[in-house]
Amino acid sequence: MIVPVVINGVELSFLLDTGVTKPIIFNFLNVTDSLQINNVETIQLRGLGGGEPIEALRSRQNVLKIGDAINISQDLFVIIDQTLNFTPKLGTDIHGIIGYDLFKDFIVEINYQKKHIILHDPNYYTYKECKKCEVFNLTFNNKKPYLDAIVGIRDKNIPIKLLIDSGGSDDLWLFEDIDQGINLDKEPYFRDFLGFGLSGDVHGKRSKVNTFKLKSFELSEVNVAFPDSASIRFAQQFSERDGSIAGGLLRRFNMIVDYKNAKLTIKKNSHFKDPFYYNKSGxxxxxxxxxxxxxxxxxxIENLFPSSLGNTNPSSSGNNTISMxxxxxxxxxxxxxxxxxxxxxxxxxxxxxxxxxxxxxxxxxxxxxxxxxxxxxxxxxxxxxxxxxxxxxxxxxxxxxxxxxxxxxxxxx
Incomplete structure (x- = not known):
């Protein structure tokens, strides 16, 4: 999900990612030199990947605008390193990531079918009765949302707590835990590049799980990735976390995200029964x-025989030459x-x-x-x-x- 975001009067494109706290800007120097960054200090950021933290600027007192919603005192992180660039990976311009600071002030309605996002004022929003919906109580750690689900591995149903990661392109990530039964025993898998994090590349194993349940919603033969432990050291600081539910699964639902009341409402959409495919080429x-x-x-024909040339009938007298x-x-x-x-x-x-x-x-x-x-x-x-x-x-x-x-x-x- 990519949304237009205006920072200090400059329009940029941001990835909507529930897995981040403060907005992060990168890859903007090739787009504009008019973006003014206010009140900066140097910090270190760490994310997924086995590399070192990266240097960034923390900026305060910025004006952020999305649609008609405005924040005149927005903190954000600015990464100058041009190697951090999601544009080649997604095939469209991406200049940053935004998450918590958008969701915390609104009830956010996400419709993957119609490809639109609506920001509702919590003070005036009224929930409609929805018999086909499921409602989840959210928990938060470091301003990131988590929900409870059940995964079926080797005919065993295992309760898990997952980060809601709308910015991830995979379906499901799980952190291996032999004691819980969250691991690959005799199941087939292949090793693969899983993606790029703030701290470097992420590699791991790809396989499938028998079932995945979000209350009454159940999916079978779901794609799963098990990232290598070196890539997720930072992510595992929250000991209750068992993995992430990412965009490939989330897009099968339309959602109402309500951080203020720690509530997530989901409803199946037309993508729910889409097959789970892997890239078979390598x-x-x-x-x-x-x-x-x-x-x-x-x-x-009009260019070959313009009307101004007069009679172009091949049967007429005279020598006519046509150049193709x-x-x-x-x-x-x-x-x-x-x-x-x-x-x-x-x-x-x-x-x-x-x-x-x-x-x-x-x-x-x-x-x-x-x-x-x-x-x-x-x-x-x-x-x-x-x-x-x-x-x-x-x-x-x-x-x-x-x-x-x-x-x-x-x-x-």
Whole structure:
């Protein structure tokens, strides 16, 4: 979920992330030099990932505006390091993250179906009766919201407490705990890159759980990730936390988020029964820079035979000469670059490499599609042949491979 946010008069795009407290700004120097940051001091920020904390500026007394809602005394964190950039990963401009400081002052209605967010004044909001809804009592730690759920692993139903992480792109993260039974025993899994945190890359295992329950709402064969312990040391400081429920699951519900009354109301939407897919290619793409795309434009009949030329009937007398002119148009389009190739994946075995720019997939020009649409092609059925045209060091090459069940040759160690 990306929302327009105006900071000190400059409009930026922010990821709505319930997993953060103060707003964080990054990747704005390439967009504007007019953003004024007030009353700054240097601090250290730590998040997911096994690396060191990163340096940031803490800024006070900023004016933040979302729609008609205004805060004239907003604290925020500013990260100058240009390597922290979510734009290539999402394929759209992202300049920051906002969470608690938006939710704390409003009742926030999130409709994933219609792709809209409504901010309600708690003093005037009236809940409607909803027989198809489930209501959860929220608990908070460090201003972050948690809910209780039940996960089914090896036919055992295990109560868990999960961070509500609307900014995460996965479905479910669980922290391994052998005593609780939250671990992979003989279940198939594969190792993978899970994402990027403030403190570096996050790796871990991907698998599925039998069931996942939010009161009466139950889902089967749900995708789950178990991040490596080194990546979640900071996250595990809250000992009651067992993992996170992220965007892939949350988007299956429309929600009313009420921090003031510590309450979450959810209702199934049309995405509820969507299948849980994994990327079967082993490729991770990012939008990195631009590439030149040329399109051949053919002249129209009107351009070939303009009325001012008079009689153009081929049967008429005289010598008529027609020149077919080909018009080539050039444009700059996003370049979708391979940044990860999973070990032993179909893409790796076919010979694809990190740094390859994907020009087309099954004769579909990638420049005519969004990053999400291109990535979605790798979620197709087992055995689907993928024909890729790529650019490597200025040369065009073609590769083919078949999508393969990600668990087929994976065995627990």
């Amino acid at each position: 490729i991770v793409l990012e939008q990195q820079g631009l590439r030149v795309v040329k399109d051949l434009k053919r002249p129209s 002119v080909q018009i080539m148009e050039y444009s700059l389009q996003p370049a979708f670059t391979i940044v990860q190739v999973r070990e032993n994946s179909p893409a790796e075995k076919a010979g694809l490499l990190v740094g390859d720019v994907v020009i087309s997939i099954n004769n579909k020009d990638t420049s005519k599609h969004s990053l999400q649409e291109v990535n979605g092609l790798f979620h197709d059925k087992d055995g689907k042949i993928m024909s890729l045209k790529i650019e490597r060091d200025g040369l065009l090459m073609k590769y083919k491979f078949r999508l393969k069940n990600v668990f087929e040759q994976q065995t627990p160690q």
